[in-house]
Amino acid sequence: MGFYDRYILPELINFSCGLPQICKQRNQIVPLASGRVLEIGFGSGLNLPFYNTENVERLFALEPSEGMRKKSSPLLEKSLMECQWLDLEAEQVPLEDNSIDTVVLTYTLCTIPGWQNALQQMRRVLKPDGVLLFSEHGLAPDEAVRKWQDRLNPVWNIIAGGCHLNRDIPRFLRESGFDIQDINEGYMPKSPRFASYNYRGIAKQKK
Numbered sequence: 625m626g627f628y629d630r631y632i633l634p635e636l637i638n639f640s641c642g643l644p645q646i647c648k649q650r651n652q653i654v655p656l657a658s659g660r661v662l663e664i665g666f667g668s669g670l671n672l673p674f675y676n677t678e679n680v681e682r683l684f685a686l687e688p689s690e691g692m693r694k695k696s697s698p699l700l701e702k703s704l705m706e707c708q709w710l711d712l713e714a715e716q717v718p719l720e721d722n723s724i725d726t727v728v729l730t731y732t733l734c735t736i737p738g739w740q741n742a743l744q745q746m747r748r749v750l751k752p753d754g755v756l757l758f759s760e761h762g763l764a765p766d767e768a769v770r771k772w773q774d775r776l777n778p779v780w781n782i783i784a785g786g787c788h789l790n791r792d793i794p795r796f797l798r799e800s801g802f803d804i805q806d807i808n809e810g811y812m813p814k815s816p817r818f819a820s821y822n823y824r825g826i827a828k829q830k831k
């Protein structure tokens with residue numbers, strides 16, 4: 625891991641993903657997590673204050689980046705929840721089939737290189753009635769904004785640790801065998817439009 629990934633990127637992600645407009649989205653979705661919870665791309669632990677700790681039996685914090693784990697481990701250690709690190713990528717979740725009640729996926733599907741495999745893993749570990757709680761930025765509905773998303777994506781990808789501006793989040797979920805039960809979408813305030821079209825909702829495995 626280079627200097628940028630180890631020291632700069634965790635600070636940059638912590639700052640940008642901790643902006644009030646993003647925390648407002650977290651507050652709408654993370655408190656719904658219950659039971660055995662798997663958070664994909666735990667990052668700097670920005671979701672921790674939003675969990676309803678009484679409803680969470682155990683939190684599996686999956687995060688492949690050592691820099692991000694270093695940033696969030698003091699918070700995780702202080703948590704009232706029983707927590708366990710999974711220091712692997714989402715493409716290879718080391719948990720049993722049908723063993724998780726809630727998968728939490730916030731601002732991470734934009735980054736995962738093998739998103740198809742990762743979503744397959746999430747489906748595999750979810751119990752049949754388990755839920756995937758998501759809040760992700762992605763492809764905007766407006767043509768003019770999409771053009772900018774496509775233009776800026778290559779540079780953004782380098783600066784933002786592999787993040788894509790133009791992923792079609794609902795399509796990715798549906799193509800991977802999820803039924804979207806509830807979705808709320810729109811531009812977040814006080815942010816550039818190319819990076820702020822947000823998809824927040826609840827998905828379940830297709831029957």
Ligand SMILES: C[S@@+](CC[C@H](N)C(=O)[O-])C[C@H]1O[C@@H](n2cnc3c(N)ncnc32)[C@H](O)[C@@H]1O
Nearest residue numbers: 641665666667670689692713714730731732736
């Ligand atoms: C923009 S950050 C978001 C962090 C956190 N989910 C949040 O809501 O603040 C994206 C995270 O995805 C992680 N990530 C990158 N590739 C991944 C992969 N293949 N599997 C799981 N997480 C990954 C990064 O290390 C980073 O912590």
